[in-house]
Amino acid sequence: MMGDTVILLSGGMDSGVLLAWARSRFSRIVCLYFDYGSRHQEKEYAMAQRLATHFGTSLTRIDLPFMNDLFSSSLLTSGPEIPDGPYADDNISSTVVPFRNGIMLSIAVGYAENHDIGNVLIASHSGDHPIYPDCRASFTDAMSKAATEGTSRGIKIEAPFHAMAKEDIAETGRKMGFDFSMTWSCYKGLSLHCGRCATCLERKTALGYDKGLDPTEYEQ
Amino acid sequence: MMGDTVILLSGGMDSGVLLAWARSRFSRIVCLYFDYGSRHQEKEYAMAQRLATHFGTSLTRIDLPFMNDLFSSSLLTSGPEIPDGPYADDNISSTVVPFRNGIMLSIAVGYAENHDIGNVLIASHSGDHPIYPDCRASFTDAMSKAATEGTSRGIKIEAPFHAMAKEDIAETGRKMGFDFSMTWSCYKGLSLHCGRCATCLERKTALGYDKGLDPTEYEQ
Numbered sequence: 393m394m395g396d397t398v399i400l401l402s403g404g405m406d407s408g409v410l411l412a413w414a415r416s417r418f419s420r421i422v423c424l425y426f427d428y429g430s431r432h433q434e435k436e437y438a439m440a441q442r443l444a445t446h447f448g449t450s451l452t453r454i455d456l457p458f459m460n461d462l463f464s465s466s467l468l469t470s471g472p473e474i475p476d477g478p479y480a481d482d483n484i485s486s487t488v489v490p491f492r493n494g495i496m497l498s499i500a501v502g503y504a505e506n507h508d509i510g511n512v513l514i515a516s517h518s519g520d521h522p523i524y525p526d527c528r529a530s531f532t533d534a535m536s537k538a539a540t541e542g543t544s545r546g547i548k549i550e551a552p553f554h555a556m557a558k559e560d561i562a563e564t565g566r567k568m569g570f571d572f573s574m575t576w577s578c579y580k581g582l583s584l585h586c587g588r589c590a591t592c593l594e595r596k597t598a599l600g601y602d603k604g605l606d607p608t609e610y611e612q
Numbered sequence: 613m614m615g616d617t618v619i620l621l622s623g624g625m626d627s628g629v630l631l632a633w634a635r636s637r638f639s640r641i642v643c644l645y646f647d648y649g650s651r652h653q654e655k656e657y658a659m660a661q662r663l664a665t666h667f668g669t670s671l672t673r674i675d676l677p678f679m680n681d682l683f684s685s686s687l688l689t690s691g692p693e694i695p696d697g698p699y700a701d702d703n704i705s706s707t708v709v710p711f712r713n714g715i716m717l718s719i720a721v722g723y724a725e726n727h728d729i730g731n732v733l734i735a736s737h738s739g740d741h742p743i744y745p746d747c748r749a750s751f752t753d754a755m756s757k758a759a760t761e762g763t764s765r766g767i768k769i770e771a772p773f774h775a776m777a778k779e780d781i782a783e784t785g786r787k788m789g790f791d792f793s794m795t796w797s798c799y800k801g802l803s804l805h806c807g808r809c810a811t812c813l814e815r816k817t818a819l820g821y822d823k824g825l826d827p828t829e830y831e832q
Contacts, residue, residue: 452682458674458719463726491722494762498718499678502711506683526762534758541754542714542746 396420397511398504400496401451403439405575405595406515409565410553411447414513421449424503426496428489429460432581439576446574454499463490476588493526494535497549501539504547512539516551519558519594529554558598572599573607587612616640617731618724620716621671623659625795625815626735629785630773631667634733641669644723646716648709649680652801659796666794674719683710696808713746714755717769721759724767732759736771739778739814749774778818792819793827807832 394417401407401423414421425440427433437453444451493514500512520527529551536549553561565572577595578585585592587610599606614637621627621643634641645660647653657673664671684691713734720732740747749771756769773781785792797815798805805812807830819826 454678454682456678458676459722462672462674462723488764489722490725491718491759491762494718494758495715495722498711498714502679502709502715503682505710523764525764528761531758531762534754534761538714538751538754538758539711541748542711542751544708544743544745 394418395511396422396509397513398500398507398509399423399449399513400500400515401425401440401443402515403436403443403576404515405565405572405577405598406517406553406558406561408439408443408572408575409561409568409570410513410515411443411449412565412568412570413552415447415449418511420509421447422503422507422509423449423451424496424500425451425453426456426499427453428456428492428495430489430579430581432576432579435576435578435581439574442574446571452503456495456499459489459492459495475590476586488523491526493524493531497535497539501543501547501549505543505545508545510545510547512547512549514549514551515553515561517553517556517558517561519556519598558594562598562600566605571607577608582611584609584611586610614638615731616642616729617733618720618727618729619643619669619733620720620735621645621660621663622735623656623663623796624735625785625792625797625818626737626773626778626781628659628663628792628795629781629788629790630733630735631663631669632785632788632790633772635667635669638731640729641667642723642727642729643669643671644716644720645671645673646676646719647673648676648712648715650709650799650801652796652799655796655798655801659794662794666791672723676715679709679712679715695810696806697810697813708743711746713744713751717755717759721763721767721769725763725765728765730765730767732767732769734769734771735773735781737773737776737778737781739776739818778814782818782820786825791827797828802831804829804831806830 397418399411423444504512516527516532532551539547539549577591579589579591580586585608617638643664724732736747752771759767759769797811799809799811800806805828
């Protein structure tokens with residue numbers, strides 16, 4: 393048991409498995425959910441609540457209304473439509489929310505400092521597309537240095553899955569008996585996962601849809 | 613002229629002089645003002661508006677309601693009273709807002725990335741008390757690295773006054789003919805500067821109150 397930690401919990405499969413992984417490693421876990429105005433926000437938040445309840449942790453929701461007002465991205469309700477198709481540069485560039493992880497991590501670091509917690513965890517992994525520069529390990533490392541320098545208790549940021557592909561995270565979860573139906577991926581945020589957008593296609597591959605291993609109910 | 617920059621403009625004397633300093637160095641300046649629920653917010657914002665108008669720059673106000681809700685600090689309207697007395701550890705520790713500069717800088721970096729601006733300026737200086745770790749040069753440097761790694765255009769954060777004391781900033785402003793009555797320091801946010809809290813005492817010293825050089829009207 394390594395003490396206390398804050399976890400960035402989006403309700404997606406990566407941060408869901410991270411919470412399951414951390415449950416046996418930290419004595420106290422505080423989950424933070426950020427509402428930055430994404431289209432799939434209500435679906436995500438419902439999953440984050442289920443996950444926090446299931447794993448017996450607290451969950452604090454932090455609203456960031458300025459992101460929808462000031463930033464442009466198809467991921468936001470203020471932006472253009474989410475494109476269909478695979479996880480590739482030209483297709484997902486519109487879904488970038490600039491420096492999103494930097495913003496969420498810095499707020500989590502302030503929260504941790506205020507609540508005397510020494511650690512912040514994020515579920516970044518090696519499969520995150522290079523078009524999201526704030527998912528890279530080099531970013532997380534630099535941000536951790538900034539957190540350590542900028543807080544009186546020298547807070548650290550860690551990305552335990554940074555060397556894993558999304559498939560490895562799925563496998564890690566499966567070994568722990570993690571229930572993936574407690575997570576949400578689809579950027580469109582309709583009643584079911586659409587099954588066609590980049591993040592649905594990525595989820596299908598990671599969870600082994602073709603092998604019948606994916607418990608998700610898709611629209612298509 | 614070095615292109616475009618974002619400036620964190622609080623309406624205080626340090627960021628006011630920074631704006632004057634940057635005016636001749638950058639072709640386009642976008643000022644960001646953050647409302648994080650401080651007691652002196654309305655006074656500060658009015659000054660930020662005067663400064664932006666005077667220097668012909670845009671000013672965008674970003675509200676961070678979560679800081680007042682989640683963080684505890686005497687600087688916030690949700691916290692205890694601002695103490696009187698000098699700028700010393702035991703006296704100002706209650707005014708710390710955890711990782712405030714980290715949070716404001718990360719949002720400014722996202723804003724810059726979204727608006728295709730390569731640079732963010734902050735008015736941190738060497739006189740900032742060690743009790744505010746996110747004012748240190750080592751923090752700003754690490755945060756700049758995180759911004760560069762975490763954005764597609766490799767944004768840089770700079771603190772041009774990092775080696776100056778507050779008196780040097782006052783002198784720099786005076787040489788440029790900067791009008792310090794366009795700035796606000798007092799943490800209490802009453803109609804006049806109180807003249808007794810740590811930040812008023814610091815302002816008096818920097819602006820040469822004893823020598824009759826300080827144009828500020830103090831309550832006491």
